[in-house]
Amino acid sequence: MNTERKDVSRQAADRSVSGAQQSNGEREREVFLRPATDIFEDDEQITLVADMPGVSRERLDVQVDQDTLTLEGRIDIEDVAELQALHADVRARSYRRSFVLSQELDAERIEATLKDGVLNVRIPKRAELRPRRIEVQAR
Amino acid sequence: MIGYLSSPSGSVFDDVRRMQQELDELFGQFNGLDAIRSLPRSGFPPINVGVTPEQVQVYLFAAGIDPAKLDVSIQQNVLTIAGTRTAQAQEGRKHFRQERFGGEFRRVLTLPEDVDPDRVDAKYRNGVLQVTVARRAAARARKVDIQ
Numbered sequence: 001m002n003t004e005r006k007d008v009s010r011q012a013a014d015r016s017v018s019g020a021q022q023s024n025g026e027r028e029r030e031v032f033l034r035p036a037t038d039i040f041e042d043d044e045q046i047t048l049v050a051d052m053p054g055v056s057r058e059r060l061d062v063q064v065d066q067d068t069l070t071l072e073g074r075i076d077i078e079d080v081a082e083l084q085a086l087h088a089d090v091r092a093r094s095y096r097r098s099f100v101l102s103q104e105l106d107a108e109r110i111e112a113t114l115k116d117g118v119l120n121v122r123i124p125k126r127a128e129l130r131p132r133r134i135e136v137q138a139r
Numbered sequence: 140m141i142g143y144l145s146s147p148s149g150s151v152f153d154d155v156r157r158m159q160q161e162l163d164e165l166f167g168q169f170n171g172l173d174a175i176r177s178l179p180r181s182g183f184p185p186i187n188v189g190v191t192p193e194q195v196q197v198y199l200f201a202a203g204i205d206p207a208k209l210d211v212s213i214q215q216n217v218l219t220i221a222g223t224r225t226a227q228a229q230e231g232r233k234h235f236r237q238e239r240f241g242g243e244f245r246r247v248l249t250l251p252e253d254v255d256p257d258r259v260d261a262k263y264r265n266g267v268l269q270v271t272v273a274r275r276a277a278a279r280a281r282k283v284d285i286q
Contacts, residue, residue, distance in 0.1 A: 036238040051239055053184070053202035053266035077198065077267060082191045087248070089185030090200055117202030117266015 032096035035071065035119075039099075043131050045124045046105060052095045053117035060114055062121060064107045070098040071119060104129040183240040186248065195250050195272045202266030209263070211270060213256045218270065221245040 035050040048069075052060070055073035063070045073095045101107060105123045112121045184201035199220055201209075209222040223243045250272060258273035 036240070037236055038234070038239045039236040040232045040234045042232040049239065051202040051266070053200040054198075056265050075267075076265065077269070080189065080191060080194075080196055083189040083196060084191070085187065085189050086195075086251075087186065087188040090187050090198075116204065116263075117200075 030094060031092040032094050033090065033092045034097055035073075035095045037097065043125075043133070045122050048099070048119075048121040048123070050095075050097065050119045050121070051117065052114075052119050055095065055114070055117060055119075057114050060112075060119065062110070062112045062119070064101070064110060067101045067103075067107070068098050069101055069107075069110070069121070069123070070096070071121070072096045073119070182246060183244050184246070186246060188248065188250075190251060190274075192274070194274055195254055197248070197250075197268075197270040197272070199246070199268040199270070200266070201244075201268055204263070204266075204268075206263040206268075209261075209268060211259075211261050211268075213250075213254075213259055213272065215256060216250045216252050216254050217247060218250055218272070219245065219247045220268070220270070 035052045037051075038049040040047055050071055052071070052073045054075035054077055056076040059074040059076045061070075061072040063072070075090075075093050075095075101123065104125050106126045107123070109124045110121060112119060114120070184199050186200070187198040189196045189198075197218060197220075201222065201224070204222055204224055209220065212219050221244065224241055251274065253274045254272045255275050256272075260271045262269050
């Protein structure tokens with residue numbers, strides 16, 4: 001996945017800051033949106049579906065650090081000059097959410113897709129730990 | 140299976156956020172008075188509205204929707220956006236979390252009175268519907284020269 005982490009600036013409106021490297025301390029102060037997420041499991045994998053409207057592929061970052069899966073994305077909406085807010089349900093410019101993975105999941109083979117602001121992450125189970133099943137072929 | 144960093148659904152953070160929203164409603168985040176048809180700060184999908192002297196921009200944060208199934212209509216200065224989002228629930232798998240909205244939704248919002256309902260433009264990109272409504276030129280603030 002693309003890594004655009006350096007681009008995450010604290011002030012959404014402040015264009016001059018973006019692109020500049022920021023210290024961890026500064027980053028922590030940013031308010032993050034918590035994407036609504038569905039998680040379900042079948043025999044082969046765990047699937048995570050997260051709503052991140054406004055995030056483009058270039059602004060999405062899916063990372064696994066040891067056993068922690070972190071989803072991060074920045075809302076990429078073209079700025080309109082002189083825009084004054086009348087109403088705002090969404091009051092931050094970035095999403096972030098983390099989950100702890102369990103041992104039987106294969107973090108090396110995680111796949112992620114993004115379509116229309118919906119992030120789909122598939123985390124396969126290690127083959128040796130899947131429930132065994134014998135396929136019966138018709139024919 | 141997956142352990143969570145935050146507590147399970149209905150977490151403290153959700154409660155705090157809800158409380159903050161209610162406080163915002165009580166005290167009014169943008170001004171002290173609510174218009175009779177003003178928009179409550181809740182519901183799906185979240186909406187942001189911004190204005191410039193020339194136009195009104197409405198952003199609808201509705202990920203994963205088929206734009207063909209979105210119904211955007213405007214009557215004078217009342218904008219209605221309705222649609223359906225199909226829930227993904229399927230049989231034969233265990234669900235651990237279902238936070239995402241599924242089903243029909245409708246949000247109605249009152250725009251400034253000088254909008255021109257004949258000049259509306261809507262586009263859907265990366266899960267955000269952006270509706271641009273032009274404002275009538277006559278209503279724009281004009282600078283008055285002092286003699």
